[in-house]
Amino acid sequence: MRPPMRPPMRPPILAANWKMHHGPTAARAFIAELLARHTPRADRTIVLFPPALSLHAAAEARADRTDIRLGVQNIHWESKGAFTGETSAGMARDAGAELALVGHSERRHVFGETDEETSRKCTAAHAAGLVPMLCVGERLGEREAGETEAVVLRQLRAGLTSLEAGARRSVMIAYEPVWAIGTGKTATPDDAAAVHAVIRQELQVLAPEGGSEVPILYGGSVNPGNAAALLAAPEVGGLLVGGASLEVAGWLAIAST
Secondary structure, eight states: OOOOOOOTTOOOEEEEEOOSOOOHHHHHHHHHHHHHHOOOOTTOEEEEEOOHHHHHHHHHHHTTOTTEEEEESOOBSSSSSSOTTOOBHHHHHHHTOSEEEESOHHHHHTSOOOHHHHHHHHHHHHHTTOEEEEEEOOOHHHHHTTOHHHHHHHHHHHHHTTSOHHHHTTOEEEEOOGGGSSSSOOOOHHHHHHHHHHHHHHHHHHOTTTGGGSOEEEESSOOTTTHHHHHTSTTOOEEEESGGGSSHHHHHHHHTO
């Protein structure tokens, strides 16, 4: 079955995940160059996810350029407590974050984050006034076994289960096939569209009012050469970019697509 077309007036979201790159000094320099070279545009949303230690510096460097939104790469679900090394959603909001990544594949598969924890984190982010960007995606073995849909739907349902139906329309979703992250392999636009269509259908069940408008981003070895084709695919409402977002020139080539 042909996946549904993306509504024509949904502006794309271009998000940069810097991972463990760009400390406060480098973050300030990056944003200063970005502001000098990027004119505000109403037809897209730009999001930067700096490391937690660089978040406040990024917020200061951004100044009044609210066309560029900021997010935090990870949060703890508790608001405070004896959790050495962790960052609460409220702390991230105080430092300038507007969004929070939840369930990124590296958090799941390197640090052991569970579906239950993604649920708690989505709830904590929403309660603190952050927009959760829930990441879902399958490993190579799961894809080869024909389990992509089952894995993605399990992660999607688990991540949103603790949110009230009305709150679920305020999230963002990022489909990031694990086999395509940092490997140079990328899902084709048709591959991405097929999975995004599955996600969209489930969002309309989980959030009957507003699920059709929840942004669904694609992430996985996105670069200036494939960004346009991915964005043109049905139901691909934006891109979550890793390594290709670390240099201003490369990032602008994607963000201006």
